Amino acid sequence: MSSPNPAGVVRAALAEVAKAFGHEHRVELIEQLAQGPRSVEAIAERIGVSVANTSQHLRQLHRTGLVTARRSGKRVIYRLAEASEADIVALLGSLRRVAEHAVASMERVAGEYFHARDRLEPVAAADLAIRLREGSVTLLDVRPADEFALGRLPGALNIPLNQLRQRLAELPRDRQIVAYCRGPYCVLSFEAVAELRANGFDVRRFQDGYSEWKAAGLPVEAV
Amino acid sequence: MSSPNPAGVVRAALAEVAKAFGHEHRVELIEQLAQGPRSVEAIAERIGVSVANTSQHLRQLHRTGLVTARRSGKRVIYRLAEASEADIVALLGSLRRVAEHAVASMERVAGEYFHARDRLEPVAAADLAIRLREGSVTLLDVRPADEFALGRLPGALNIPLNQLRQRLAELPRDRQIVAYCRGPYCVLSFEAVAELRANGFDVRRFQDGYSEWKAAGLPVEAV
DNA sequence: GGTAAATTCAATCTATCAATTGAATGATGT
């Protein structure tokens, strides 16, 4: 009789995991870590929060068992707990789907900003995998160069969104382009598709992002 | 430019939904409502929390958009927001999968208490649906009678767990029995299977529960 | 061994949240 009330323990565990996701900073931390391992400093800089504060939130995620830490030289590298990585990305997806209908502010954003969604002809992961194998598309990664360096879809070309306008010449006009960034609500790829279409390219948007591709066990490249 | 930073809005929305799940009571409220609409009083009594407190938590879920309320005579009946119902049940599942690996206390419970899981030969929803259509199994609902009355799998026989021992005669010995209760970690069906096996019945466990069956759009019966 | 850099710890203050109580509201039935 070491566990007095299994149903209660399970509920407490669910609530604990939910609490870990219950702060905007931590959601962002998890989104970052879903792309791959990062040091405290690297994450703090990217999300614009003090190092000490970032460290606190990471410790909390660690306590809940969502992330693991290892030392590498001077830095501590955090990553999503390996056993849960795919489940955590799936959980982010579940939260997003619920929020889409439930939370008023998000419904508005989803409506306003992503209204163009259907027109961008999103490509599903399975389709994209097939077309990559066929070699029938050019993959465009519009994330910042440092994120690209840490991991990307196989064969992707990296043109960060803010350089896109100057580097249009690097893109093919005779093949379809599929643009992606971090995840399904990452804005970069939306803007990239809009920009490229305005310039006459045949371009579609990958409906998920790097995190989901990786979590699905599909092949990735790194330096 | 009505939404200044879409990614931020999305993250805030996710965190808000997560917060709503970030308390044991609210997880239990949601689990209850996943079975069907209930009044404040009915829920409060079942989960053993004061009516006032239950009302507060329900109001919070309402603010987040997870539940809707309507008046019916003296009572206010809450239910999961229709547009999100299936997504909410899926979110509970995601939380559970993450917690299983991440949260130490739950891992222990999952190990200790549900170790017998495989031996109970869980039946998946799709399989169960087929076998019900064939009429090749007897379905046993071991939840309390009031929950059964509010909704159940088609053709199920209700014997609440605490009456099971006295009512074994009502169960067939020449057909397989499939027992279910509220959800995948609901203890009732685990105990029912154990009890029935000890008495020589051919019995398996439905791996999900009423909530999941209903959320999957499979047919249900009610009074 | 000593110094510098990255991270964590400890302590503090503030804000938010949970639970409780009693009063208020809204609907019902006489």
Add this chain to the structure above:
DNA sequence: ACATCATTCAATTGATAGATTGAATTTACC
């Protein structure tokens, strides 16, 4: 209209979480 019941609101208290600061650890590198 009045009494009653279910629920909500408002106000209070205690508990918890977040941000911030500076000191303490841990490791790297000389």
